[in-house]
Amino acid sequence: MKLMVVGGGGREHAIIKKLKENKTVEKIYALPGNGGMAEDAELVNIGAKDIDAIVDFAVKNQIDYAVVAPDDPLVLGAVDALEAVGIPCFGPRANAAIIEGSKVFSKNLMKKYGIPTAEYEVFDDMDAALKYLETAPIPTVIKADGLALGKGVIIAETREAARDAVRSMMQDKVFGKSGDHIVIEEFLTGPEVSVLSFTDGKVVVPMVSSMDHKRAGDNDTGLNTGGMGTVAPNPYYTEALAKECMETIFLPTVNAMNAEGRTFKGCLYFGLMITPKGPKVIEYNCRFGDPETQVVLPLLESDLLTVMQATTNGTLAETEVKFGKGNACCVIMASAGYPSAYEKGFLMTIPEAVRDTVYVAGATLDSEGLKTNGGRVLGVTAVADTLPEAIDAAYKKVETIHFENAYYRHDIGKRAMEAYGK
Numbered sequence: 206m207k208l209m210v211v212g213g214g215g216r217e218h219a220i221i222k223k224l225k226e227n228k229t230v231e232k233i234y235a236l237p238g239n240g241g242m243a244e245d246a247e248l249v250n251i252g253a254k255d256i257d258a259i260v261d262f263a264v265k266n267q268i269d270y271a272v273v274a275p276d277d278p279l280v281l282g283a284v285d286a287l288e289a290v291g292i293p294c295f296g297p298r299a300n301a302a303i304i305e306g307s308k309v310f311s312k313n314l315m316k317k318y319g320i321p322t323a324e325y326e327v328f329d330d331m332d333a334a335l336k337y338l339e340t341a342p343i344p345t346v347i348k349a350d351g352l353a354l355g356k357g358v359i360i361a362e363t364r365e366a367a368r369d370a371v372r373s374m375m376q377d378k379v380f381g382k383s384g385d386h387i388v389i390e391e392f393l394t395g396p397e398v399s400v401l402s403f404t405d406g407k408v409v410v411p412m413v414s415s416m417d418h419k420r421a422g423d424n425d426t427g428l429n430t431g432g433m434g435t436v437a438p439n440p441y442y443t444e445a446l447a448k449e450c451m452e453t454i455f456l457p458t459v460n461a462m463n464a465e466g467r468t469f470k471g472c473l474y475f476g477l478m479i480t481p482k483g484p485k486v487i488e489y490n491c492r493f494g495d496p497e498t499q500v501v502l503p504l505l506e507s508d509l510l511t512v513m514q515a516t517t518n519g520t521l522a523e524t525e526v527k528f529g530k531g532n533a534c535c536v537i538m539a540s541a542g543y544p545s546a547y548e549k550g551f552l553m554t555i556p557e558a559v560r561d562t563v564y565v566a567g568a569t570l571d572s573e574g575l576k577t578n579g580g581r582v583l584g585v586t587a588v589a590d591t592l593p594e595a596i597d598a599a600y601k602k603v604e605t606i607h608f609e610n611a612y613y614r615h616d617i618g619k620r621a622m623e624a625y626g627k
């Protein structure tokens with residue numbers, strides 16, 4: 206089989222490495238991929254948002270199955286366009302990807318179908334939003350409606366900060382059209398859990414749970430990032446919670462999407478907060494998380510391609526999806542300065558012995574070798590029987606990888622260990 210993976214980060218590298226385990230896979234193209242994946246896939250210089258060029262490439266190269274990994278092409282209709290030319294695809298169509306593409310849509314969906322989430326109001330007029338803030342409980346959470354590179358959520362600790370957030374989104378348009386509509390919602394507290402799931406629109410099969418570390422600095426200080434590390438499973442996610450989430454959140458969401466005529470197939474990501482009043486949805490993503498994928502897929506024992514095809518064909522109920530009992534830890538190595546300004550173009554050394562579990566997010570390959578080319582440069586994953594062993598092994602591998610200006614957090618997994626009471 207000839208496969209194509211759209212996207213170019215660490216998540217895509219983890220997907221590609223897992224897909225390669227299937228013996229029927231002869232070739233995987235990455236569009237655009239990055240230099241750090243060149244050993245695992247053939248890089249094709251087509252951007253993930255260039256839908257016409259993606260379809261053209263897929264047809265000319267007789268792709269048997271495509272995986273569209275990032276949010277942008279999914280929301281733009283890459284799956285619809287590929288299906289229209291007869292290429293089966295992993296991922297939701299645009300009318301279902303809207304569950305991530307519009308926070309107004311997802312909040313209204315949850316309200317309509319009684320799915321637990323933070324209380325909220327939607328505004329398309331700045332003055333009305335500012336008036337609402339005069340009496341809104343503080344802290345409050347301001348969210349731009351559309352995709353905003355993961356930065357469209359502001360937690361305002363004061364009324365003034367809340368007003369500034371509204372003005373920056375609705376007046377200064379810092380997120381462009383994404384700020385035309387905003388959601389102002391209740392501030393929730395509790396541990397966060399990421400649950401990625403496979404769904405074919407009929408059944409939902411949750412993957413092993415995980416915990417992201419979003420802030421740039423140790424002990425959850427500094428700016429929000431795309432994610433500085435992950436562990437799986439997430440100790441806060443007990444079996445009782447998993448059962449409750451299936452009944453009150455996962456199945457109701459898939460059923461709600463069907464009822465709206467927006468059947469979701471692919472990976473549906475539930476960003477949950479375990480509040481004192483029970484689990485609530487903080488966000489939906491229409492795709493695998495990054496860097497959650499880098500800990501979840503290494504624990505998957507079943508064949509990824511078979512499971513993905515089952516979501517497309519509607520045969521997930523009959524397909525085995527099995528996860529190992531181990532623990533995984535992924536530490537992101539970034540360029541110093543990320544998520545603000547950083548330098549790039551530094552030569553990298555990744556010893557052969559650890560390459561198996563290194564997922565490269567931002568690198569270029571030229572005649573001199575592999576060079577850094579992004580804020581998040583790579584993720585290093587280790588799997589072990591216990592969490593402390595996985596953490597220890599991941600950091601040992603990190604120490605063997607070198608590039609100038611490398612930065613990483615030293616406390617990935619610490620909160621999870623505390624949850625275990627250690």
Ligand code: AMP
Nearest residue numbers: 323346358390391392393394476487488
């Ligand atoms: P999102 O992009 O929606 O995942 O939001 C980014 C982060 O903001 C989440 O991972 C939470 O840590 C935080 N967050 C979002 N919504 C809320 C909320 N209603 N209450 C408290 N924290 C929130």
Ligand code: GLY
Nearest residue numbers: 431432494495496
């Ligand atoms: N790591 C969070 C996300 O992928 O949205």
